[in-house]
Amino acid sequence: MNIARTVPFTLVTLACCAWTTASVGHDTWVETNTNLVRTGDVVFIELRLGNHGNDHRDFKLASKVALEKCTWLVRDPEGKEYDLKPQAIDKGYAPNEGYWSARFVPTKPGLYSVVHTADSGHLTTRGIKSGKTYFLVSDRLDKIAPASDDYTRACGHSLEIVAEANPVAPMGPGVPIKVRAMYRGKPMPEARVSFVPQGVTLAEGFDSQYEQTTDSEGLATFTPREGNRYLIVVHRHEPDEKGPGFDQTHYSATLTVYVPQICPCCD
Numbered sequence: 001m002n003i004a005r006t007v008p009f010t011l012v013t014l015a016c017c018a019w020t021t022a023s024v025g026h027d028t029w030v031e032t033n034t035n036l037v038r039t040g041d042v043v044f045i046e047l048r049l050g051n052h053g054n055d056h057r058d059f060k061l062a063s064k065v066a067l068e069k070c071t072w073l074v075r076d077p078e079g080k081e082y083d084l085k086p087q088a089i090d091k092g093y094a095p096n097e098g099y100w101s102a103r104f105v106p107t108k109p110g111l112y113s114v115v116h117t118a119d120s121g122h123l124t125t126r127g128i129k130s131g132k133t134y135f136l137v138s139d140r141l142d143k144i145a146p147a148s149d150d151y152t153r154a155c156g157h158s159l160e161i162v163a164e165a166n167p168v169a170p171m172g173p174g175v176p177i178k179v180r181a182m183y184r185g186k187p188m189p190e191a192r193v194s195f196v197p198q199g200v201t202l203a204e205g206f207d208s209q210y211e212q213t214t215d216s217e218g219l220a221t222f223t224p225r226e227g228n229r230y231l232i233v234v235h236r237h238e239p240d241e242k243g244p245g246f247d248q249t250h251y252s253a254t255l256t257v258y259v260p261q262i263c264p265c266c267d
Contacts, residue, residue: 026050026062027252029131029231030072030114035168035258039109039139045084046091047072047100047116047131057194057202059231063096070118072102077110077137077148084114106137111148111168115155126246130157133256136168144169159183159236159251161193164219167255172263173226179255180218181234187218188236195222196231227261 026049033044047070050061072084084102092098106112116131134151138144151163165178177195181188191214196202202210212220224230232255241249 027131027233027254028065028070028116028118028129029254029256030116030133031229031256032114032133032135032258035135035171035260036141036144037106037135037137038141039137040105040107042103042105043135045074045102045104045114047084047088047102049099057204057207058196058200059198059229061099064090064092064098065100065118066120067100069120070116072100072116073114074104075113075115076106077108077112077150109137109139109145111136111150113151117157121246124245124247126241126243126249127252128158128249129252129254130155130160131254131256132161133258134163134167154182154185156185157182157253159188159234159253161232161234161253161255163255163257167257170263171257172260173224175259175263176221176223177230177232177257177259178219178221179232181214181220181253182218183236183251187214187216188234189214189216189218191218191220191234191236193220193222194231194233195224196233197224198229198231224259227259230257230259231255232257 028049031046037043047065048061049063049065050059067085067088074082074084087102088100091101112135114133118129120127151167154160154162160182162180162182164180165176181191181193192211193214194202194211196210212222214220234253236251238249
């Protein structure tokens with residue numbers, strides 16, 4: 001393993017309470033270069049900031065996350081956690097350009113999760129963010145062992161997207177992506193959930209092709225038609241949630257799902 005140190009699992013639910021210059025309307029997300037990797041091979045994990053304040057209608061980058069003001073972790077199938085920040089490589093020339101990338105080598109098969117949190121602010125608005133993605137490690141890529149259902153476990157973030165169907169395998173065009181929006185540990189009904197394909201800008205207002213409203217149990221389902229990377233986003237605005245230095249709070253949560261064009265588990 002190439003990670004220098006580990007951190008307790010409880011740190012996944014903590015975010016640094018520091019104020020930044022990035023707008024709270026800008027969402028953060030994590031993604032990997034692949035959703036399937038062979039045991040002992042390398043996977044690249046990226047931490048990105050985007051949205052441009054347009055209610056997250058695309059994948060475009062807006063700035064770069066301040067690493068000292070967030071958490072960015074990998075959790076292996078046994079629950080052990082690895083801090084990615086010491087491995088981070090700056091992919092931009094200027095301080096506010098590009099994104100962060102970290103190299104990770106998994107040593108055991110199973111389902112891995114990547115978790116990011118941040119607690120920041122802009123002017124008098126507090127922004128609380130969370131982001132997740134998953135990748136599957138297998139000893140053989142031509143015969144993938146069934147993954148555990150660990151993806152259904154919530155991390156305990158204030159606002160969170162929890163996968164209700166395996167977000168890695170089986171996955172491909174025609175395989176539904178099922179998620180549950182959770183707010184303070186409870187399902188969030190009537191929430192708008194955006195399923196943003198990379199390279200697509202969603203229509204203003206409510207895009208019926210790529211957006212769903214959660215049911216009474218906080219559930220939303222989207223069926224991709226083609227292979228792509230999909231950014232799932234949900235927001236919640238609390239205009240009366242005040243505190244020292246802020247007079248309102250904006251929550252955002254993301255989940256990135258890589259959909260292969262050919263499903264390796266669907267044959």
